Amino acid sequence: MSLVGIIANPASGKDIRRLVAYGSVFDNQEKIRIVRRILLGLQAAGIQRIAYMPDYHGIVERALDGLQVDMEAERLQFDTKADQRDSIKAAHLLSQKGAGCIVTLGGDGTNRVVAKGAGRVPILPLSTGTNNVFPYMIEGTVAGLAAGLIATGKVSRKEGTFQSTRLEVVIEGEVVDIALVDAVVSTDVFIGSRAIWKMDKIRQVFLNRTSPASIGFSSIGGMLRSIAAQEPVSMYLKIGNNGRPVTAPIAPGIIETVSVKDVQLMADWESVDIHFAPSVVALDGEREVEIKKGQEAAIRLSVNGPLVVDVEGTMTFAMKREIFAPATSIS
């Protein structure tokens, strides 16, 4: 029986960017309603078994409460920590259990940690965070249908998923963390409130997805060149005075003009040194990694990112196969 995992981050959409930018407060009631729609979509696609990350608020339990779905639901058993370790652990357990797809609710940050534990299980990321370049802004019902089609194999992984690239943070030769969208080097010395929004401290920007229509640091590169999620290329921007002025929406509601001194494209496995120590590297919008004085560090592009469900592609295959519209003898 095909298994679909659900990881709904109860903490996404709550960080300081509600104060320093104009990010939405994404309440958990809305996440519950989205999960309900995902479950109904999964059921329609033939899924009878789900497993989900336990969380303090009980998002999935509350979604299931009162919902008429014929589905076996397993709460993953582990000691929760109410931080990002829960998402990594849940993804890892779902991978071990042979899940055919993991649906995530969160922003870029949530998906970054899920990708660290998901292995080769395709992720279908739904946006409920702040900066949302990696996840889709799509209806939960459709997400449920697409996830079900992939997990059941009605649409194969080859047809309905793609492999994303990732950026690796390498310190003293060891990969210590990853980013799915952007890695930003700041002269901050504290991780503090995690979010990063002050351009005057930013010195180096690495982007593996760019689009002029995206939000966050990705949009800076996007004003210069687009990079698709699966394209084995990333962009390195050196930030400094007297460079090329690039105006972009670096955070929700914040449009800044950034001085770009240099632009460089990076190929798979190519790395660029981090030139500042001590410094802090923000990954997908959140300060995460401290580079200590004297440490050698670099950012490297890898094509070994997570498998991601292409919702549009998957639903198009479903249409071509007449999965939801079987032909009858009556014309």
Place this chain on the structure above:
Amino acid sequence: MDLTNEQLIKMYTTMVKIRTFENRVAELFAGGKIPGFVHLYVGEEAVATGVCANLTDKDYITSTHRGHGHLIAKGGDIKLMMAELFGKKTGYCKGKGGSMHIADLDLGIMGANGIVGGGPPLASGAALACQYLGNDSVAVCFFGDGASNQGTTHEAMNLASCWKLPVVFVNENNMYGISSCTRDSMCVPNVADRAAGYDIPGVVVDGNDVVAVCEAAAEGINRARQGKGPSLIECKTYRHRGHFEGDPCAYRDDAELEEWKEKDPIPRLEKKLLEMELLTESKVEEIKGALQKDLAAAEQFAEESPFPDVSVLTEDVYT
């Protein structure tokens, strides 16, 4: 946020000062020197310290039943605090209020408060005064997760938003209202989630990281000073000791406490400042030694001060 070396060391010193004070109060209470109840702030020092680092004496705070940390961080005099805890005439409330009523209006400290949820209306009132007077002062309301469920808190936030008052609501979510876990007493996992209902920004920060608290508070306070209205900052934290001294804490397990002790805000900052070479081991000892000396002087002052006379029993009583 650009914090100077002096600011970082000052925040470290303030947190250690609070911890030193509270640990000694625990000993004195156990020894029968302090009458009434005390609710200690051990483990939560980063919240008061990080917030008050952004305030001046012209700004106001309202505190809670767990108020010693707020008072010290806002500049309260530990001699007068200790004398008050001892019930002595030289204390902040002439020895008649005890731990839960300490106030210092010259420093903008509007008082600890024994009423859960008593602070938010006072803070909104102080903020209304600031707005009316047209100065750039702000009010900060410290309140707990238990108070977040009180009607007074909701009323205060609603009116503050309607009138765009210069107030920042700082929630200290230590997961327990007396013995009730927030899991059982709150319908949402984050107090900050409620901000949407008042049309104000609501954020969650690591309340055991003084820099994170300081950054968030700076943004909320600057926003208030600029006339942009209130905000809600929820600081996730934990009290190392019971709700009150003597509480056996049967409602929580040791593993949970140990996990939070690993996130203790003081060693976290100390380690970082040592790495940054802003502190040395000898400087740490020097700071702690000086604080112990000040505390001993405060204790001696309290010990040697007289109790209030029975004749003043009905003075300073308001109905």
